[in-house]
Amino acid sequence: EPEVTQTPSHQVTQMGQEVILRCVPISNHLYFYWYRQILGQKVEFLVSFYNNEISEKSEIFDDQFSVERPDGSNFTLKIRSTKLEDSAMYFCASSVRLGEGTEAFFGQGTRLTVV
Amino acid sequence: AQRVTQPEKLLSVFKGAPVELKCNYSYSGSPELFWYVQYSRQRLQLLLRHISRESIKGFTADLNKGETSFHLKKPFAQEEDSAMYYCALESGTYKYIFGTGTRLKVLA
Numbered sequence: 310e311p312e313v314t315q316t317p318s319h320q321v322t323q324m325g326q327e328v329i330l331r332c333v334p335i336s337n338h339l340y341f342y343w344y345r346q347i348l349g350q351k352v353e354f355l356v357s358f359y360n361n362e363i364s365e366k367s368e369i370f371d372d373q374f375s376v377e378r379p380d381g382s383n384f385t386l387k388i389r390s391t392k393l394e395d396s397a398m399y400f401c402a403s404s405v406r407l408g409e410g411t412e413a414f415f416g417q418g419t420r421l422t423v424v
Numbered sequence: 425a426q427r428v429t430q431p432e433k434l435l436s437v438f439k440g441a442p443v444e445l446k447c448n449y450s451y452s453g454s455p456e457l458f459w460y461v462q463y464s465r466q467r468l469q470l471l472l473r474h475i476s477r478e479s480i481k482g483f484t485a486d487l488n489k490g491e492t493s494f495h496l497k498k499p500f501a502q503e504e505d506s507a508m509y510y511c512a513l514e515s516g517t518y519k520y521i522f523g524t525g526t527r528l529k530v531l532a
Binding site: 313340342344350351352353354357359364365367400402407408409410411412413414415416417418 | 456458460466467468469470473474475476510514516517518519520521522523524525
């Protein structure tokens, strides 16, 4: 069964450094998402991406964040200058369409630790 | 405002007992609701969606628009049901909104 894959599974970075989290969505999916989950808190929406542009973003997704689909298969989340509070589990998801009870498929997540 | 509320952080039941995980939502349109489950060290995966009116692993959920609820139920809990359960709303604006999750522990 096709899966969303994320790399790396765990990333440790120093405060102020840039990180890129990578995702390979399911191949025929058109909508892509990033979510994050700070330890012990809820799964929070960051951004959605469709047709090579951001469809919606949350207040969390400020100027230090960016997303890209560089080559038609990968979907990346870049954090330009990491802060301690960026430490969280980051989940990538994809869906074939919106609405009609469409399921979003999630990757296993990347645990980002900012020290 | 669009919101999903799961009032219980932790629910412990004995094996064979009934389970009800509560979910309430706030949404002005016609909601599309889901239950996702996360077993230990695994990814979030869809358990069921209201539009399908299905029963998965013995779980069912009924959308009650009057009470704005989508509670998840199972008549007889099993140990393998122990997991984190998230109620989610597809908002029709390119995102899914998740509740805070309920950890279900089924005791032997």
